Amino acid sequence: MELTDLVGAAVRGGLSWGSDTLARLRQRAGMDGPRPCDALILDVDDTLVDTSAAMRAAARAAALEVWPESGAAAREAFAEHFLSDPRGIFDRYTAGELRFHEMRKARIEAAAQDLGLLWEPRRYRRYCSGFDPAFAAAQRLFPDAMPAVQAAERWGITVVLLTNSSTAATRMKLQVLGVSDRFPHVVTTDTLGIGKPDPAVFLHACELAGAAPEDCIAVGDSYANDVAAARDAGLRALWLDRTGTGVGGEPPAIRSLAELPAALTRAV
Numbered sequence: 001m002e003l004t005d006l007v008g009a010a011v012r013g014g015l016s017w018g019s020d021t022l023a024r025l026r027q028r029a030g031m032d033g034p035r036p037c038d039a040l041i042l043d044v045d046d047t048l049v050d051t052s053a054a055m056r057a058a059a060r061a062a063a064l065e066v067w068p069e070s071g072a073a074a075r076e077a078f079a080e081h082f083l084s085d086p087r088g089i090f091d092r093y094t095a096g097e098l099r100f101h102e103m104r105k106a107r108i109e110a111a112a113q114d115l116g117l118l119w120e121p122r123r124y125r126r127y128c129s130g131f132d133p134a135f136a137a138a139q140r141l142f143p144d145a146m147p148a149v150q151a152a153e154r155w156g157i158t159v160v161l162l163t164n165s166s167t168a169a170t171r172m173k174l175q176v177l178g179v180s181d182r183f184p185h186v187v188t189t190d191t192l193g194i195g196k197p198d199p200a201v202f203l204h205a206c207e208l209a210g211a212a213p214e215d216c217i218a219v220g221d222s223y224a225n226d227v228a229a230a231r232d233a234g235l236r237a238l239w240l241d242r243t244g245t246g247v248g249g250e251p252p253a254i255r256s257l258a259e260l261p262a263a264l265t266r267a268v
């Protein structure tokens with residue numbers, strides 16, 4: 001929340017303007033008190049960016065290119081299979097076993113096999129001609145993403161993006177969304193050849209921020225990759241549970257990044 005927003009909120013709330021009002025509003029917005037950490041290690045996909053929706057839209061478009069005779073239900077089934085990745089093929093990419101394009105081809109092949117769709121590797125270029133432009137066009141930041149980043153920056157917290165996606169895909173997302181200049185520190189699976197949950201990527205992100213792991217807080221939507229793995233690496237962590245799924249006995253989770261400033265304060 002900017003200062004002007006705080007002033008606006010004060011006026012709309014019928015409050016007289018003064019330092020007490022500002023202090024009260026800052027407290028309400030969770031922006032008061034000591035800086036809760038030196039760096040925020042932020043996940044990208046399904047944390048800042050609605051990647052699941054973009055992948056679903058892109059996979060539908062790709063299926064239309066490759067299987068034009070298929071019906072809408074078949075294309076939807078393909079998109080869901082591609083996204084949910086039941087064989088865990090994406091994990092083999094983040095473990096360094098597959099390159100990005102090998103991973104993507106394997107996921108297409110697995111979905112086609114399981115759904116009885118005809119797939120030939122020579123169709124891959126056609127698949128990409130459907131998927132890639134649709135994926136770029138479908139990029140959306142969650143409305144709570146940049147206000148949370150701005151709140152952290154006002155506190156003097158360094159923000160580092162840590163994503164299991166590829167460097168090329170991440171660069172595209174940030175450029176399309178017009179925020180690439182906002183994030184000088186980005187760590188992808190390509191940076192070290194491995195991704196989360198390996199502790200090495202968290203330690204590398206902390207190093208980029210110039211902060212000790214215990215002075216960094218990781219935030220992301222995957223409990224295993226963004227919370228448990230971050231803690232194993234010596235960081236503190238907050239789980240962004242947008243769907244309210246929950247994990248037994250596990251506080252603190254936030255449902256929206258709008259809750260982040262207050263949650264960071266509690267995490268001091």
Ligand SMILES: [Mg+2]
Nearest residue numbers: 043045046221
């Ligand atoms: Mg994520």
